[in-house]
Amino acid sequence: MVSKGENVYMVSGGVTKFSKASPDMDFRLRVKKAFDYAMNDVGLSLEDIDGSVASYFSDHFQRQLMSGIMVQDYLGLVPKPSKRIEGGGATGGLAFQAGYEEIASGRMDTVVVYGFETMSHVNTWKGNEFIALASDTNFDYPIGGFYTGYYAMMAVRHMHEFGTTVEQLAKVSVKNHGNALHNPYAQSPMKLTVEEVRNSPMVSYPLTRLDVCAMSDGAAVAILASEKKAFEITDHPVLVKSIGTGTDTMRLADRPMGKVPLLPHEKPSDYENMKYPGVHSFRAGRTAAIEAYKKAGITDPLNEIDVVELHDAYTSSEIQTYEDLGLCKYGEGGQFIEEGKSTLHGKVPVNPSGGLLAAGHPVGATGIMQAVFMFWQLQHTIGKHFHDDYLQVPRAKRGIIHSHAGTGTYVTVSVMEAVQ
Numbered sequence: 001m002v003s004k005g006e007n008v009y010m011v012s013g014g015v016t017k018f019s020k021a022s023p024d025m026d027f028r029l030r031v032k033k034a035f036d037y038a039m040n041d042v043g044l045s046l047e048d049i050d051g052s053v054a055s056y057f058s059d060h061f062q063r064q065l066m067s068g069i070m071v072q073d074y075l076g077l078v079p080k081p082s083k084r085i086e087g088g089g090a091t092g093g094l095a096f097q098a099g100y101e102e103i104a105s106g107r108m109d110t111v112v113v114y115g116f117e118t119m120s121h122v123n124t125w126k127g128n129e130f131i132a133l134a135s136d137t138n139f140d141y142p143i144g145g146f147y148t149g150y151y152a153m154m155a156v157r158h159m160h161e162f163g164t165t166v167e168q169l170a171k172v173s174v175k176n177h178g179n180a181l182h183n184p185y186a187q188s189p190m191k192l193t194v195e196e197v198r199n200s201p202m203v204s205y206p207l208t209r210l211d212v213c214a215m216s217d218g219a220a221v222a223i224l225a226s227e228k229k230a231f232e233i234t235d236h237p238v239l240v241k242s243i244g245t246g247t248d249t250m251r252l253a254d255r256p257m258g259k260v261p262l263l264p265h266e267k268p269s270d271y272e273n274m275k276y277p278g279v280h281s282f283r284a285g286r287t288a289a290i291e292a293y294k295k296a297g298i299t300d301p302l303n304e305i306d307v308v309e310l311h312d313a314y315t316s317s318e319i320q321t322y323e324d325l326g327l328c329k330y331g332e333g334g335q336f337i338e339e340g341k342s343t344l345h346g347k348v349p350v351n352p353s354g355g356l357l358a359a360g361h362p363v364g365a366t367g368i369m370q371a372v373f374m375f376w377q378l379q380h381t382i383g384k385h386f387h388d389d390y391l392q393v394p395r396a397k398r399g400i401i402h403s404h405a406g407t408g409t410y411v412t413v414s415v416m417e418a419v420q
Contacts, residue, residue: 005104009230009237010416011223013372014038018187018218018360020120027062027118028074030219035075035114038221042233049223050108051081055095055115056364057088060130062118071114081108088134089313091115092220092367093403093412097243099224100414109229115369116219117362127215134406136250148212148314150252150407152204155316158280159206164319164334166206170197171337172315173210173357179344180354182390185369187216187360197315211315213355218362220369238378241398241415242295246287248408252279261286263326264299270329282408285324292400292413293326301326305348306396307377309370311404311411312355318342321402322350325413344391352377352391367403367412374399378418 014037016030039045052075054068064070068084085095092115099113119127128146135145158164174194180186192210200209230237249255257278260271263286277283289301298304308325312318319333327348328336336342342350353359353373356366376382377396383389396418403412 006106007227008100008103008240009225009227010240010371010375011225011230011233011237012038012042012044013220013222013375014041015185015220015365015369015372016218017185018216018362020187020214020216025217027067027116027219028071030118030217031071031114031116031221032074034219034221035112038223044223044233046076048110049077049080049112050110051102052077052112052114053095053099053102054082054084055092055113055368056084056117057086057091058117058130058363061121061127063121071116077112087410088405089311089363090367090403090405090410090412091364092369093401093414094245094367094410096222096367096371096414097245097412099222100240100243103224103226109226111224113222113224113368114219115365115367117364118217119215119362120217124215139251148204148207151314151316152207154279154320155206155314157278158316158320161278161280162331162334166198167194168319168334168338169206169211169315170194172312172318173197175337175343176312176351176355177358179352179391180358182386182388183354183359184386186354186358188214188358189354190358207314207316213313213357213361216360216362218360218365218369220365220372222368222371222375236379237419238375239417239419241417242292244288244290244292244295244413246284246291246411248282248284250406250409252407255283260330261290263290263293263301265326266329274330281320281330282324282404282411284408284411285321285402285404288411288413289325292415296415298415302328302348305398305400307352307374307393307399308348308350308402309353309374309399310350310355310402311366312351312357313361313404315357317404318350318355321404325400325402344393349393352393367401370401370403371414374401374416378416
C-alpha cells in the first residue's frame with residue numbers, strides 16, 4: 001500500500017497563443033510570457049517558488065540541448081532545483097505529474113511546471129521525421145514509422161471491428177474546431193461540416209487533413225502548491241485529486257492479447273468475445289484511468305466526471321479514448337460522438353478548448369495547456385481568461401486531463417476537483 005502524501009493543488013496557470021510559422025519568438029520568451037501571466041494572476045514573486053519541472057519533447061526542433069536550463073535561467077529561477085521530463089506526446093502530462101510528486105512528497109511547497117515546443121523552425125516533412133524518432137528506430141522507423149500511418153491503421157481496425165464510421169470521426173473534428181472559435185489561444189478555430197472534413201486532403205485512409213492535429217509553437221505554465229501554501233496564494237485553488245500513469249510496449253505487434261482490465265462499473269460479460277488490447281484500444285490508457293479513478297474514488301466515470309481534456313492528436317484517438325476512460329463501453333465510441341454526448345452541452349463535454357486538433361499541439365506544452373484550461377474550467381473563470389464565457393462548462397466540479405505518447409506507450413490521467 002502506497003502511503004498518502006501531501007494534498008496537491010493547482011493555484012495558477014498561463015498559456016501563450018498556439019501557432020505555426022512563428023520562428024521569430026525565442027522559446028525562452030514564449031515560456032516567460034506564460035510564466036508571467038501565471039505569476040501575476042495570483043501575485044507571486046520568484047521567492048515564492050521552490051523549484052520547477054521543465055517539459056519539452058525534442059531537442060531537434062530547438063536544435064539545442066539543455067533547453068530546460070536555458071528557460072530556468074531566463075525565468076530567474078536558478079539556482080533552484082529543476083529537472084527535464086520527456087515522454088513523447090505525453091511529455092506535458094508526465095511533467096505535470098512530476099510536479100505533483102514534488103509537492104506530494106513534501107520536497108517542495110510551490111513548484112512551477114513549464115512546457116514548450118518550437119516546431120516551426122522546420123518544414124512539416126522534417127517535423128514528421130523528428131516525431132517519428134519516437135517510434136522504434138530499429139524496427140518501425142526504417143519502414144516509414146510515421147504516426148499518421150499507425151493511427152490510420154488503428155482507425156480502420158476500429159471501423160472493421162465496431163462499425164465506427166468516417167462520419168463519426170469527422171464529427172470529432174467539427175466539434176473541436178468549433179469549440180476553438182471561442183478560445184483566443186487556439187491555433188485552428190474553424191466552423192466545419194462533416195462534408196468539409198471528409199473532403200479535405202486525404203493523409204492516410206481514413207484520416208484526412210482535418211482529422212489530424214497540426215504542429216505548433218507554444219508554451220504553458222502550471223503552478224502547483226501544498227495545501228498550506230495553496231490557500232495563502234488563492235481563495236480558489238483546484239485540488240489535483242489523483243494521478244494515474246500507464247505504459248505499453250513500443251511496438252504494437254509486441255502487445256499480448258488478454259482480458260479487458262475492467263473499471264468498477266463494468267463486468268466480464270461486457271467483453272466476452274473481445275481481443276484486447278488489439279490495435280483498436282490503448283491498454284496504457286485504461287491502466288492510467290484505473291489507477292487515477294481508484295485513488296479519486298471514481299466508480300462511474302460517465303456520471304462522476306463533468307469535463308474532459310484529452311489527447312486528440314487524431315479524431316480516431318479521441319473516439320478510442322472515450323472507451324479507454326470508461327465514458328462508454330469499448331466499441332461504442334463512435335456512437336458516443338454520434339449522440340452528441342461529448343459536445344459542449346452534452347453529457348460529458350470533451351475538449352471544450354478545441355483539443356490538440358484545434359487548440360494546437362506544441363508537444364511539451366500540450367499536457368500543461370490541458371491542466372491550465374481545466375483549472376480555469378473548475379475555477380469557473382473561463383470568461384475572465386478567454387474574455388468570453390461561451391466555453392465555460394456550467395457546474396463543472398470534477399475534470400480529467402489525459403496525455404498520450406506514441407501508439408499508447410505512455411498515457412497519463414490526472415483527476416482535478418474544485419474546492420467546495
